[in-house]
């Protein structure tokens with residue numbers, strides 16, 4: 001098992017190399033002087049043209065493409081992601097500033113949707129055909145089909161503007177910065193995002209659970225005379241969870257990449273928001289680097305999914 | 320026979336299944352007794368209600384089904400229990416399942432939970448029916464698996480079901496079923512999914528356990544050879560009725576119902592050579608929703624007469640032998 005996963009982890013390296021190569025190709029091909037991506041703007045502002053030319057030479061910008069790529073990759077590995085075209089701030093700094101906000105929102109929504117989705121989905125399956133099941137099914141369908149921004153905007157209008165229970169978007173009020181002051185701001189985006197994600201988890205858990213409750217091992221369990229909750233949850237839900245974990249795993253990249261629409265609607269200062277602004281400002285290096293990070297997150301998430309399913313499902317052979 | 324101790328009496332049991340608002344009278348008045356330390360074999364064509372009979376006893380029936388009338392009485396050491404009166408998955412029913420009456424199913428490939436270790440699954444019922452510590456439970460699982468003839472049991476209890484072969488899984492199922500030393504063991508075609516060589520071993524194991532623990536066994540099978548080998552009593556089912564039952568000699572040597580007679584002629588007997596005449600039963604089983612008015616076998620029966628339009632009374636042949644046929648005398652003399 002350990003060997004399998006070490007190997008699986010090593011396979012990530014060529015994939016990441018390939019992707020980084022494409023990203024660098026993109027960086028070089030996009031309009032604008034690559035120098036302004038590689039150097040802080042103050043440094044460029046102070047330089048005379050011949051100094052700039054010398055700088056190009058020194059930075060190896062006249063070297064063959066592959067050498068330039070290797071230098072760039074070396075920088076990435078040391079945490080040097082280059083500079084944003086718009087502000088000249090190092091990209092790593094821009095991203096790092098946004099990570100806490102994105103993590104906070106994504107973790108809250110992921111946890112919320114996972115717990116609620118699994119609980120509601122299994123109740124729905126156990127009470128199949130009941131009023132509760134049917135209402136949950138309808139809510140679930142609304143949840144997956146309603147566009148995020150409509151749901152988000154309606155929530156804003158109702159809870160922030162009409163009822164004034166919760167603040168309108170943003171993460172922090174000026175002047176308040178204790179951690180608990182974030183909370184009222186977090187509630188609405190986390191709930192909206194969480195509820196939308198709950199719908200999917202719930203539908204998926206329900207069908208997976210119905211499937212596993214129909215399996216013969218459920219009848220075997222029942223023939224032992226053990227309590228119903230044990231049959232339903234320890235046997236039924238446990239087996240049903242395996243595919244659900246895969247679904248949830250596919251959402252892990254959100255922890256890094258953020259969620260574009262919800263962050264936009266609530267003006268949540270996360271990476272999704274940063275990404276949108278970068279696209280709008282044609283800040284290509286920033287767009288590329290965020291994409292690179294997101295893709296990396298997707299790759300690691302798929303690795304994690306494999307690891308988790310192997311832990312949950314002993315049938316998976318790892319040789 | 321009277322010296323034998325009854326552990327289970329089923330009287331005029333009617334279990335109906337409802338599918339698409341139609342009623343399938345899967346069991347339409349089934350009566351039989353099960354005796355301590357004896358094996359009752361239930362035979363009959365596919366769909367005749369063998370499995371429904373078995374699952375009525377433990378109330379592990381399909382959701383849309385109901386025991387309409389009749390009685391299932393379990394003669395426990397503490398007095399009689401009317402199983403048909405118990406709430407389907409209620410505490411009294413659960414107290415019987417696994418502990419007093421346990422089941423083995425047809426397909427051991429799917430009957431075990433794939434995500435739990437074999438040992439834990441073997442002792443799961445015992446955990447609820449006794450007061451054992453986890454360490455004791457594990458020890459018991461190992462011993463049980465050993466008794467089922469699985470080598471290196473101490474290691475194998477840690478395995479998952481996919482690491483077991485079909486035969487081993489069925490042994491694990493039997494270990495599970497025997498874990499609480501039940502009074503009645505119901506095996507519903509326990510070897511249909513297994514290799515022929517393994518089948519004999521599994522039957523041997525069941526028979527050995529029956530003798531060691533004096534368990535009553537209800538064995539559902541298609542294999543007449545197995546019936547001849549293991550059964551003390553035989554019940555032949557057709558379309559939701561037991562058409563003939565009696566001791567093994569009664570039924571196999573002196574069949575009194577045309578269906579039994581036809582059934583015995585339709586299967587080859589091992590060792591009788593190539594010359595034996597195999598006559599398939601003519602016609603096919605009727606649609607369970609459009610049953611014949613009277614005797615269910617009448618449309619296929621060579622003995623059928625006008626009288627057969629009326630549902631037959633049970634005809635006692637001897638003290639132990641009865642048949643559900645107006646013409647049982649004729650069938651008897653024919654053989």
Ligand SMILES: Nc1ncnc2c1ncn2[C@@H]1O[C@H](COP(=O)(O)OP(=O)(O)OP(=O)(O)O)[C@@H](O)[C@H]1O
Pocket residue numbers: 336338343345363364365366367368369370371372381607
């Ligand atoms: N889960 C179910 N849902 C609906 N009808 C069922 C179900 N199980 C059995 N039946 C019906 O009940 C009747 C008796 O079926 P049963 O399973 O007892 O047959 P069987 O004798 O065990 O046959 P086999 O030898 O094929 O196992 C049949 O008409 C069958 O269609």
Ligand SMILES: [Mg+2]
Pocket residue numbers: 369370371507
């Ligand atoms: Mg059956």
